[in-house]
Amino acid sequence: MAQFTVGQAFRRMRDYTTVPQLLDVPAVKRVIAENTMGRFKPGSPVYVYQGVFDELAFSPPVDQLERTYCAQGVSVQYRRIPVGDHVTVAVQGAPGALAYLADRLAGKPAPSTC
Numbered sequence: 001m002a003q004f005t006v007g008q009a010f011r012r013m014r015d016y017t018t019v020p021q022l023l024d025v026p027a028v029k030r031v032i033a034e035n036t037m038g039r040f041k042p043g044s045p046v047y048v049y050q051g052v053f054d055e056l057a058f059s060p061p062v063d064q065l066e067r068t069y070c071a072q073g074v075s076v077q078y079r080r081i082p083v084g085d086h087v088t089v090a091v092q093g094a095p096g097a098l099a100y101l102a103d104r105l106a107g108k109p110a111p112s113t114c
Contacts, residue, residue, distance in 0.1 A: 011085070012055065038065045045075040045110030047100040051089030052082050070114035078113045 014020070022028055046069060050062040059080065066078045079096060081089045104110060 011087075038068050041072045042069065042074050045077070045104060045112075047077045047079075047097055049079040049081060049089070049093030049096060051084050051086065052080055053084070054086050054089055056086040066113075070112075074114075075110040075112040076114055077111050 014022075019025055023032070048062065048066060050057065050059050052059050066076050069076045077100060079093065081092050084092055100110075
């Protein structure tokens with residue numbers, strides 16, 4: 001994973017596609033709509049990490065998701081990562097996500113940034 005990340009860091013989505021605007025492709029729009037988070041209230045605590053400048057998963061909708069879950073009484077720990085693209089943020093956030101999961105499996109109470 002580290003080798004892949006180093007080689008792909010800070011590239012734009014258009015570097016990987018053959019269409020000018022990937023998010024305008026009808027099939028891509030459909031998949032995104034079907035996988036939109038926030039349609040249902042989670043039954044367990046949630047850990048979210050988000051790249052502020054992620055060009056694939058934009059931060060304003062994720063910010064709204066966190067507010068929605070908090071308003072529903074869900075325990076949410078939200079970490080905004082200020083530097084990085086989609087791939088590098090995935091790597092940067094993974095250790096915190098794994099630690100969060102390990103703590104839940106160990107029975108520790110879930111922290112919340114709500």
